[in-house]
């Protein structure tokens with residue numbers, strides 16, 4: 416792919432997987448717009464990246480803000496949604512369903528709102544890529560809620576790929592990735608989980624943001640990929 420002529424929007428581009436993707440695409444020569452809610456966080460994250468990157472601070476849970484953003488953008492070739500939620504984990508018997516509802520509001524709905532709002536702006540045969548999570552495909556106790564949020568998104572990928580063709584629609588489904596997403600948990604919980612993952616995963620290490628960014632870049636580049644969900648989990652789903 417000639418990245419020099421590609422314009423990509425990364426929603427959630429100020430941290431973790433989204434930021435790793437922004438860095439990859441800018442290095443490849445693409446023109447990238449990184450989106451997050453926090454202006455200072457965006458400025459900090461993008462400092463020194465160089466290349467063709469701009470940023471926009473907006474809340475993707477706000478449909479009007481999304482409409483204003485995409486309306487003023489001009490044609491784009493690819494949209495990638497790496498928005499993070501975070502709430503909704505825990506054993507089902509004690510699961511706080513209000514928190515799970517907030518988890519849907521923070522991830523499921525913003526990704527759908529953004530995808531729908533962006534359609535008139537997206538190149539007809541460009542691409543639309545969601546970021547889900549392997550919780551949708553494994554039966555790990557304590558992840559039923561997260562699995563529901565991500566499974567809801569994954570269940571739409573094939574249908575959207577047919578309905579919106581020739582636009583390509585795909586997703587990457589990550590396992591445990593070392594990003595600031597984990598900072599919401601106590602440090603001891605995070606380090607114990609990462610230690611256990613490093614011992615048990617077939618690849619014997621926790622994932623890095625760039626591992627997932629690499630898979631996302633592949634889906635943007637490969638014009639024969641549509642309706643696919645790539646598992647980028649170090650083999651977690653096999654355990």
Ligand SMILES: NC(=O)c1ccc[n+]([C@@H]2O[C@H](COP(=O)([O-])OP(=O)(O)OC[C@H]3O[C@@H](n4cnc5c(N)ncnc54)[C@H](OP(=O)(O)O)[C@@H]3O)[C@@H](O)[C@H]2O)c1
Nearest residue numbers: 427429430431432451452453474475498499548592594596
């Ligand atoms: N890390 C993992 O182990 C892991 C595993 C499986 C799946 N995932 C999924 O991967 C995705 C990215 O996770 P990550 O680990 O890279 O998380 P992260 O480091 O917390 O990054 C999340 C990004 O999304 C932005 N964001 C969140 N809500 C937003 C909103 N309403 N509007 C605009 N921007 C918003 C954040 O910026 P602001 O806060 O400034 O808005 C930030 O740039 C998430 O969907 C997560 O569920 C992660």
